[in-house]
Amino acid sequence: MAVNSLSLEQVKDLFVFISSHMIESKDMLTHADQAIGDGDHGIGMARGFEAVAEKLDSGDFSSVADIFRSVGFTLLASIGGASGAIFGSFFIGASNGLKDCSKLDSPAFARCLQAGLEMVKIRGKAKVGDKTMVDALEPAAQAAQANKEKSLDEITLLTSQAAESGKENTKNLIATTGKAKTLGERSLGHPDPGAISMSLILRFTHEHIQGLSNEM
Amino acid sequence: MIKKIINNPKKVAEEALHGLNLAYQGKTILLSNASAIVKTTIHDQKVALLVGGGSGHEPLFAGFVGTNLADGAVCGNVFAAPSPDQILAATQAVNRGKGVLYLYGNYAGDNMNFDIAAELATAMDIPTKSIRIWDDVASAPLEKIEERRGIAGDLFVIKIAGASASSAANLEELTRITTKARDNIRSMGVAVSPGSIPETGEPTFEIGEDEIEIGMGLHGEPGVAREKMMPANVLVDVMMEHILTDLPFVAGDEVCLLVNNLGATTMMELLIANTRIREILADKEISVYDTLVGSYCTSQEMAGFSISLMKLDNELKKYYDMPADSLALIKR
Known part of the structure; x- marks a missing residue:
């Protein structure tokens, strides 16, 4: 059965799932x-999601x-x-798209990706094509926007x-920011590590929700 | 796995800062939650100077906290910028009501984390200014100087900023003088073998036994060329050409010179390089006001060195001449 929304408790479970898989x-x-x-x-992402797992375990959340x-x-x-600033800003920004949401449904998910994207762009000053x-x-935020009537x-x-396809495409790009930027053409052929992390977070999100769907 | 004399790879930054604080013999306080050290005594109404960045470059940055130098240093993990809450805690610890100048190397992570901290500080009514150091001529062309990395030239900027902060009337005045120092410095490094991050135990880049990377960055970022090994004099000629033409430094200029060890290079090699540097400067009729040779800004066990020059004027000279006292820089 399709999953249409996650409750507060289920969103917490989602982050527990994402955290353990990011650490792995x-x-x-x-x-x-x-x-x-x-x-x-x-190292940084694992350290971050270990801290998230602890926070989820100990914290009470109001929304x-x-x-x-x-x-x-x-x-x-x-x-x-840089990873802390960017991924931290992504989730802080994403929370702005979720104001007054008692549950996470598809329109809220689309808003949260868009709001997270906007915050990341303000903070990192990067645009599509910068690797x-x-x-x-x-592209993920756009896909969400175009499909917000569908199930979660x-x-x-x-x-x-x-x-995933956006991440794959970073192999064809030359880095213009971060420590990779002086690699120039030597950065070709390698995907951007931040793009890999972003696509993993979204993949684990889907895997967890797929798992819930299969249980129903 | 590269051999290092450590206890726990995850705790190297923390344990090193603890040891550094002890070596200060009570002149600094460790803010362990913020992974920062601050001077024990910072007098009221002083414009504060906070430096910082990733660990792994010891003695930079925390080795330059002291009299007429930085008031505090906030340290991230190895090669990773400190987080905004760390920076904010250190900001609150050094602020004496006149605001805080943030001084750090120009890297995406440092820029974003210090920017977020500055926004949080503003919300707490602590004024801040930020100066990003971008002395590495190998890292971007002159017209994109804002994209250049900060390397060993950090030392000279901290020296001038620290001296200036001890008497500056306000944050704006400190910012003006520090910006001038930053803009008068040019540096370039070379590497013959890589450093490694303790937590991965692996080298940050690969390089052949017979190769040298000219313009190598402080974290193993590629430089301008990879060449076969060459005599010191030929190498120094190439580095000095890049440095001198960039500012440019010209006949009649007076400079401070830093020959900096990136980690594993011997003092003997640095001194051999210094001989050639002085020949070139004499030939160009550039006089050397002061010389520092040693390990000031490193990249773990990377073998290689960098050359930094700061062009002086009367104002910068006045601040350069002021005594300074810290773990890694003492000037009488």
């Missing part, structure tokens, strides 16, 4: 970053937006570096696919 992705992300950056992306905001501030504080996580996030399993599948 540590070595893969580190290797991706060694090819193109300074090799600390996996869906509150969970997103807490995840954002926790990532901001625990990752550090950053925006290359995965912007469908919309998360489509956003995950859009992010």
Whole structure:
């Protein structure tokens, strides 16, 4: 059966699921970053989502937006570096799209991706084509916007696919920001580590919701 | 796995800062929640100077906290900028009512985290200004100077800013002088072997046994060229050409010179390089007011060195001459 919305408690479970899978992705992300950056992306993301898992375990949350905001501030504080600022800003921004939401449904999901994208662009000043996580996030936000009438399993599948293809496309781009920018053409052939993380977060989101759907 | 004398790879930044604070013999306080150190005594109404960035470049940044130097330093994990809440805590600790100047290397992570902290500080009625150091001529062309990285030239900017902060009337005055120092500095580095991040235990880049990277960045970012190994004099000629033509430094100029070890290069090699640097400067009729040779801004066990020059004028010279006292820079 299709899942149409997540309750506050289910959104918390979603982040528990994302956190454990991001922590498991540590070595893969580190290797991706060694090819193109300074090799600390996996360490930082794992540290961040370990902190998120602890926060979820200990915290009481008043709303869906509150969970997103807490995840954002926790990532901001625990990752550090460019990744902390960007992924922290993404979730803090995303919470702005969820004001007054008692549950996370497809229109809210579309708004939250769009609001997160806007915050990331303000903070990082990156646009599509700069070989950053925006290359995965912007097509995902657009896919969500175009499919907000669909069920939550469908919309998360489509956003995950859009992010994945955006991430794959970063292999064909030359880095213009971050520590990879001086690689120039040597950055070709390697996907951007931030785009990988963004597409993973959206993939794990879909996998978790698919799992709920299968249980129903 | 590269050998390092450590305890827990996840705690190197924290344990190093703890040891650094102890070495200050009570002149600094450790803010352990913020991974920062601040001077024990900062007098009222002083315009504050906060420096910071990723760890792994010791003694930069925390080694330059002290008299007529930085009031505090906030340290991230190895090669990762500190987070906004760390920076904000350090900001509150050094602020004496006159505001805080943030001074840090120009990297995306540092820029974003210090910007967020500045917004949070503003909301708490603490005025801040930010100066990003971009002295590395190898990292972008001159017309894109705002994209250049900050490397060992950080030391000279901190020296001038720290001296200026001790007497500056306000944050604007400190910002003006520090900006002038930043804009008068040019640097370039080379590497013959990589450093490594303790938590991964792996080198940050690969380079052949017989190769050298000219313009290598502080985190292993690629430079302008990868060449076969060459004699020191030939190498210094190439580096000095890039540095001198960029500002440009011209006959009659007076400069401070820093020959900086990136981690694993011997003092002997630095001194051999210095001989050639001085020959070139003498030939160009550029006089050297002061020379520093040693490990000031490193990249773990990276082997290589960098050259930094700061062109002086009377105002900068006045601040350069002021005594300074810190763990890694003492000037009498």
